[in-house]
Amino acid sequence: MVDERTLIRLSRTGDQRAFEQLVGLKREKAFRIAFNIVGDEDDAKDIAQQAFIRLWSVIRTFDENSRFDPWFFRIVVNLAIDCYRKGKRSPTVGAGSFDPDAEAAAGSGMPPRGALPGADAELMRAELRSVFNRIAEALTPAQRAVFTLREIEGVATEDIATIMGVRSSTVRNHLLQARRVLQDGLRKSYPEYFRGRR
Amino acid sequence: MTDTKKTPTELFDCDRVNAYLDSYLLDQVPPPERRGMRLHIHGCPSCHEKVTSRDPLQLFAPLADQTLPEDRWEGFWSGVRSGMARPRREGIAARAARWLEPAAWTPARAAGVIALAAALFAVPALMVVLRSFEPEAGRPLTARDPDAVTAPAPAAAFVRAGEARDPLPQTVEQVRTPDARPVQVYSMRYDQEGPVPQGEGADARVTELVLIVDAGLEL
Numbered sequence: 573m574v575d576e577r578t579l580i581r582l583s584r585t586g587d588q589r590a591f592e593q594l595v596g597l598k599r600e601k602a603f604r605i606a607f608n609i610v611g612d613e614d615d616a617k618d619i620a621q622q623a624f625i626r627l628w629s630v631i632r633t634f635d636e637n638s639r640f641d642p643w644f645f646r647i648v649v650n651l652a653i654d655c656y657r658k659g660k661r662s663p664t665v666g667a668g669s670f671d672p673d674a675e676a677a678a679g680s681g682m683p684p685r686g687a688l689p690g691a692d693a694e695l696m697r698a699e700l701r702s703v704f705n706r707i708a709e710a711l712t713p714a715q716r717a718v719f720t721l722r723e724i725e726g727v728a729t730e731d732i733a734t735i736m737g738v739r740s741s742t743v744r745n746h747l748l749q750a751r752r753v754l755q756d757g758l759r760k761s762y763p764e765y766f767r768g769r770r
Numbered sequence: 771m772t773d774t775k776k777t778p779t780e781l782f783d784c785d786r787v788n789a790y791l792d793s794y795l796l797d798q799v800p801p802p803e804r805r806g807m808r809l810h811i812h813g814c815p816s817c818h819e820k821v822t823s824r825d826p827l828q829l830f831a832p833l834a835d836q837t838l839p840e841d842r843w844e845g846f847w848s849g850v851r852s853g854m855a856r857p858r859r860e861g862i863a864a865r866a867a868r869w870l871e872p873a874a875w876t877p878a879r880a881a882g883v884i885a886l887a888a889a890l891f892a893v894p895a896l897m898v899v900l901r902s903f904e905p906e907a908g909r910p911l912t913a914r915d916p917d918a919v920t921a922p923a924p925a926a927a928f929v930r931a932g933e934a935r936d937p938l939p940q941t942v943e944q945v946r947t948p949d950a951r952p953v954q955v956y957s958m959r960y961d962q963e964g965p966v967p968q969g970e971g972a973d974a975r976v977t978e979l980v981l982i983v984d985a986g987l988e989l
Contacts, residue, residue, distance in 0.1 A: 588854070595850055599843065604836050613838075621846060625853035633867075696812070697832050704830050723827060724834045726801060754827055766826050 580640055583631050591631075595624050601725070602648045608720035609652035609713070611705040619655055623648040642727075642734040649721070649735050653713040703765065707757030714738075715750040722747050782810040787817050795825055808834065947984070956981040 574582075574590070576597060582590030602623055607616035626647050634643060708716050717736065721727040722743070729747075733740045759766045781803065787810055793799050794807050811817045812832045821828045868874065943955045958979045 588851070591854075592847055592851075595847060599846065600837055603838060604834075607836065608833060613842075617842075617846065621849045621853065624850045628850075628854045697836060700830055700833060701836075704833060724830060726797065726804060726834065751827060758826055758829070765822075765829055 576640070577636070580631070580634065581636060583628075584634065584636075591628060598644065599624070602645070605645060605648050605720060605725060606652040606655075608704075608724055609649070609717050610656050611701075611708070615655055616652075619648065619651045622651055626651075639731075642731045645721075645727075646735045646737070649717050653717055656713045656716065703758075703762055707754055707761060710753050710757055711750055712746075715746045715753070718743055718746040719750040719754065723751075782806050784810075784814060784817055787811060787814075788820075791820065791824075795821070795828075805835070808832065951984065951986050953985075954983040956983065 574593065576594070579590045579594040579597065583594055599620055602620040603616050606619040606623075607613060610616055610619065623644070627644055630647075634640065708719075711719065714736065718732055721732045721735065722729065727735070729740050729743050732743045736743065755766075787794075787807055790799060790803075790807065794804065797804075799807060808831050811821050811828075943957070944952060945955060946952055956979075958981070959977065
């Protein structure tokens with residue numbers, strides 16, 4: 573398999589086969605970031621597709637001396653934030669991994685079935701997705717994007733600042749606010765999950 | 771954390787997770803090991819309890835391992851490819867950037883741009899030059915000018931009684947006609963009597979009378 577730098581270089585020259593491989597390399601992360609921001613699988617896939625289409629049209633302008641991921645994920649995050657703002661669909665439903673039992677349990681405030689560690693990982697993620705989508709509704713699009721990138725994807729603060737076009741201090745501020753809101757939401761709506769200090 | 775024969779997941783047991791828990795929570799564990807720790811933590815009730823009791827939002831960490839099964843990616847690339855083939859509506863900035871790219875410059879385009887720039891520069895320059903060649907006629911005379919003549923102020927009879935009150939201060943300007951004959955221009959403003967028209971300002975009742983006196987004109 574050709575390495576990422578070569579794929580980027582070839583894509584810049586208009587090589588569609590190289591670009592296809594680059595899409596294969598980046599699509600999971602692009603999708604996941606979008607999914608965690610918009611909360612809907614179909615929207616997230618649309619966003620990832622749009623991001624790659626846009627990437628194709630601007631990849632010639634990419635400076636090969638700079639890092640590709642923050643540059644590309646900026647496109648993804650901006651599209652996801654736009655989509656989330658428009659609120660085309662309810663972000664409360666994780667369509668792809670949606671589990672009716674988990675959703676019903678989450679809605680009733682009862683512990684979701686199989687939520688304990690050791691249960692099937694996919695089912696647990698579906699339940700977590702449902703809980704996250706519910707309490708993340710209280711976040712602004714920027715706060716949700718920062719939390720997703722920092723706490724879920726583990727992107728460095730400086731890179732998030734580049735992705736979002738803001739200063740690092742703004743990223744830290746968004747993260748602080750997001751954590752507060754989510755902790756409050758978790759404590760109030762899902763106390764069974766909240767094992768922190770009360 | 772340097773055992774290369776084991777996968778990141780296999781590297782971590784409860785003891786090892788405990789040893790690196792502080793670093794994990796401070797986000798000081800490199801990504802591959804972090805993923806291994808995360809997978810262990812969320813599959814182990816006791817480690818999960820420890821982590822979420824220190825940071826409840828670690829509950830959502832497994833969302834980082836979300837992947838779509840291959841069949842859900844069906845049609846993804848074809849969608850991207852059809853979007854790539856579609857002509858995209860470019861913004862002004864993108865079009866300008868593309869237009870300015872060195873590769874897009876042909877000799878004809880360069881010549882056109884130079885000609886346009888020259889024209890843009892030449893028009894104001896030409897106007898300045900033409901203005902400096904205007905004939906002297908029309909220039910206002912000064913009081914010291916020997917050509918300046920004095921003429922009596924126009925009689926108030928020009929203003930019909932009852933239509934205007936006392937004239938406001940008048941101004942006199944002496945100028946030359948195109949054939950260099952001196953004439954006097956009187957400008958007088960009269961304050962009209964009567965109410966101000968509805969919706970108009972105070973200026974609406976001021977009438978200006980301009981009188982040109984040409985002493986050399988034969989009637």
